[in-house]
Amino acid sequence: MAWGGNPRLHILTTCLIFFFIFSKDPLVAKVSGGRKKTVSFSSMPSEKKVSSAADCLAFMQGGCELKKVRPNSRIYSRFYTLDSELACLRWEPSKKDGDRARLDISAIREVRTGKSTETFLHNGPSDHLAEEAAFSIIHGDEYQSLDLVALSADVANIWVTGLRYLLSHPGAIGGGDGGVGEGSIGSKMRWNWLAAEFALVDEDGHEIVSEDTAVATICKLCPGIKEAKVRLRFKEIQRSKEKLTSHVTLEEFQEAYCELCTRPDVYFLLVQLSKDRECLDAQDLRLFLETEQGLSLATTEGCLELFCRFEPSAAGRERGLLGLDGFTRYLQSAECQLLDPEHQNVCQDMKMPLSHYFISASYRSYLLDDQVHGRADLGGLIRALQIGCRCLELGVTDGPEGEPLLGVDHGTDGNALEVVNKYAFLTSQYPLLLYLCQHCSPSQQRTLAQHLKKVFGPKLYTPESLPVSLGGRATILPSPEQLKGKVLLVGKKLPPEVEEELGVVLVVPPPPQPRRLRLRRELSDLIAVARTGSTPMTLDPPYWTLCSLGEGEAGRLASESPEELVNFTKRSLTRVRPSSVRLDSSNPNPQGYWKGGVQLVALNQQTPGAMLDLTRGRFMQNGGCGYVLRPAVMREEVSYFSAQSQGCVPGVPAQTLRVKVISAHSLPKPQGSGAKGEVIDPYVVLELHGVPADCTEQRTRTAAQNQDDPLFDETFEFQVNMPELALLRFVVLDDDYIGDDFIGQYTIAFECLQPGYRNVPLLGLAGDPLPHASLFVYIAITNRRGGGKTQRRGLSVRRGVRRGREYVTLRNTGIKVLDDTFRPASGPLREATDLREDALCATVAFKEQCGLPPTATLKQCIQSLATRLQSPDGPPSATLTLKEGYPCLEPLGNLTDATRKLLNGYDTMISANKQLIENADGVHERIAQVQKEGMVFHEDLPRLVEKENLKGRKQSKAVESFAWNITVQKGQCDLLRSAKIDALDTLRQLALACEASGLILTSDGHYTPHGLSSRRGSSHGNGRS
Secondary structure, eight states: OOOSSOHHHHHHHHHHHHHHHHHHOTTSSOOOSOOOSOOOGGGSTTOOOOOSHHHHHHHHHHOEEEEEEOTTSOEEEEEEEEOTTSSEEEEESOSSOTTTSEEEGGGEEEEEESSOSHHHHTOGGGGGSOGGGEEEEEETTTTEEEEEEOSSHHHHHHHHHHHHHHHHOGGGTTSOTTSGGGOOHHHHHHHHHHHHHHHHHOTTSSSEEOHHHHHHHHHHHSTTOOHHHHHHHHHHHHHHTTOSSOOEEHHHHHHHHHHHHOOHHHHHHHHHHTTTSSSBOHHHHHHHHHHTSOOTTOOHHHHHHHHHHHOOOHHHHHHTOBOHHHHHHHHHSGGGBSBOGGGGSOOSOOOSOGGGEEEEEESSTTBSSOTTTOOBOHHHHHHHHHTTOOEEEEEEEBOGGGOOEEGGGTTOSSOHHHHHHHHTTTSOOSOEEEEEEEEOOHHHHHHHHHHHHHHHGGGBOOGGGSOOOTTSSOSSOOOTTTTTTOEEEEEOOOOTTOSOEEEEEOBSSOOSSOEEEEEOHHHHTTEEEEEESSOOOOSSOOSSEEEEEEHHHHHHHHHHOHHHHHHHHTTSEEEEEOOTTOTTOOOOOTHHHHTTTOSEEEEOTTSOSHHHHHHHHHHGGGTTSSEEEOOGGGTSSSOOOOTTOOSOOTTSOOEEEEEEEEEEESOOOOTTOGGGOSOOOEEEEEEEESSTTTOEEEEOOOOTTOTTOOEEEEEEEEEESOGGGOEEEEEEEEOOSSOOEEEEEEEEEGGGBOOEEEEEEEEOTTSOEEEEEEEEEEEEETTBOGGGOBOOOSOOOOOOEETTEEOOOOOOOSOHHHHHHHGGGHHHHHHHHHHHHHHHHHHHHHHHHTTOOTTSOHHHHHHHHHHHHOOTTSSOSEEEEEETTEEEEEEOSOOOHHHHHHHHHHHHHHHHHHHHHHHHHHHHHHHHHHHHHHHTTSTTHHHHHHHTTOOHHHHHHHHHHHHHHHHHHHHHHHHHHHHHHHHHHHHHHHHHHHHHTTOOBSSSSOOOOTTHHHHOOTTOOOOOO
């Protein structure tokens, strides 16, 4: 039997696959005893990768061990094979005779991946089996399931790919001529392209080139591949053929390229999307962008433009097809990076008061090393400004010849102020805060003031330019937008009624007893933000001040008084500096202070590590401008938030993040590991940083001796209670007995994640990109549509459970008039939860009945349903109709019990969404009315507390409970409004998917969701073409 493409090559491929599988891979051999840390054949150092359907079928014919999961909760190990005629599956040992221990390929209806059938979902013993290695074969008229688990995700992918190929190519079954022997469209396109590239370097036209030329050509066609790896493969080919020359033929060139440059993970994905044609047309790619990548407004024209950009073969571009290499290039491009491109530019509201933002801050970054012996260098200031820092610290002391000495000026050439002025606004136009730690004599204070005015000129933002109130100062801080291009000085400032103030000044060299010197008015008048020390957490903090705290004191406040700290930072700026004991210039964890609302966490930007990685990830989410808007619960005047929250945060809906780490590519060896050998044992750690309830860490298995392109195929799930504060950090390490060495990392804010298949570019220890090094992952987030944008901004608070459902509850304030006012909201709050949860549960149940996970799209569900409704020689057995404006499926003719059950699940989902749409407005209005009545008492709250004689802890509890109740009601209103928008969108998606799947409407025209034109908000659409 001939295989697709080059027959000789496929014979060699098959033999090598069998050799590596059965001699080197214990995962697919029938062995006894315990499992050791092993890898599958596609992760071997001398790997032979699957690059065609023929490879998959050849592997299946050789057979391997699979675990069979039975409905009675028993699990059997069986050896499965595909017969030589590609007509049936057989397994052994079995109590059945040989003719019964088989499954005809023609009886297979579909092949599902993962644990999606009733057997898997309700079989406890199968829980320990890997989700990525599970698949189900649905067969027979009753849609029975054969539920199997491979010993690795790689092997499962081979079986799924091979079976789906046979289903979509019935001519191949039984050894017919319409199958594998002809080669797929994509395979032919690839071979012809490689032949054309070979011809370009074959100067003599003899279909033979030198080894150096062949190596250089492959390295050009596949950037990132190591030259030594390519050269080694050609040497192996020469030895296997006992060649006396190092010249390379066209056939050898094609063989080496396909083996070295085929990514199995991308190949398996491609054949799944292309119905095993091994190439994508515009419709295939558009469906992929819509259902997997979250781009709901993808267009056919946009897909064709992508073909022109990424498809390397001329034939593919002319025919509008994307082959394996073009699809690989697309997935590795900026189009598919994990970071949402919207966040590469400033995308947040920059017109709020300065205190509403986290601000990137630097601490003594002009020091090259430690805090004691570190040499000062202007380059540190430049680097801090270039990466977007908006707050720099400058130490100023008395210098020689009457000139103040900036700490960075010592031993450097050039003036620090002039350098700051030059680089201040090259990276970001938003305001720069200069934190002055000056300890100068009065005469040198005057000189310093003159230098500041001369260097910064009109950029210096002085108090005279502030908008003033009756009290003489602004009542709120200006916004970053208002302060664009301005430098704000932060330092000690004289009160308006005082002419001078005594302070302790350090003179160089420091005397045994520091002298008490006065602060001059000239310098004080230039200070825009007054620096204070420890400030008590008052309910009415002063504006235009910056409270500077040590990391220990700030940590204590965040731990002991988290609510008070957040309330304090709503109006006043707060800064945390590293402890004085950090002589090595190490950094504290900034997340511990961000969760308390602290705007400025000053870090030693010269010290690389995890803390600096988190900072880069945080400020990357707003174009790297140095300002990131704090969560709404930290900005709103009446809101409740605790930095020590151990559960869901009131006012914020919890979300579930699923990350599938598929593979890594072009991993470098750890820095300084030259003596450790030629191979690495990489693994990936996923760290989630945020509020205490979110912080967790998980890791993949170790890909032993896998060099630079390991496959992992492992899925991890995280509950994210405070999405706006969450950061996800990927860390790749080399597993070693002595100590795991750092290879690369990437940190990203949760708000910046894009759903779907994404490329994660890895960064080195200092934050520099590692050439070609990346992770390939799949991201899915519940309660979120495509494009990486959160859609639900309401409340999902988990409190008292009743009838198996969790409901939000209001708190007793201890003030009768307030409790009487809030009490009528209890009923509507329960109704709101029931409406949302009923719709959500019905939708998830329908997805499960379709054999799909909760993260699947509705279009995927309808496609699965349509295959069951489609009769072989006639119209589908159900059609789309409109009942009271809602899309319903009307059965036609006789249906199997399984199909009828599936249609009943569809009807239940439509009914639940209908209830939500028709009742949401009324429930929303009742909750909002109670919230409005409660807010009337906000200004009068101190008097009510005094009237009830509440003091101490009871007083604080009453204020806290009032904020909690307001936050709960506002959050439920937001969440209910968003849930209605989602329900309307669900109906639209269902109707469009039914039409696309051939379930045609019986009424006139296209479907318009019930009430859509008048009820949907403008914020709904978020796809991109």
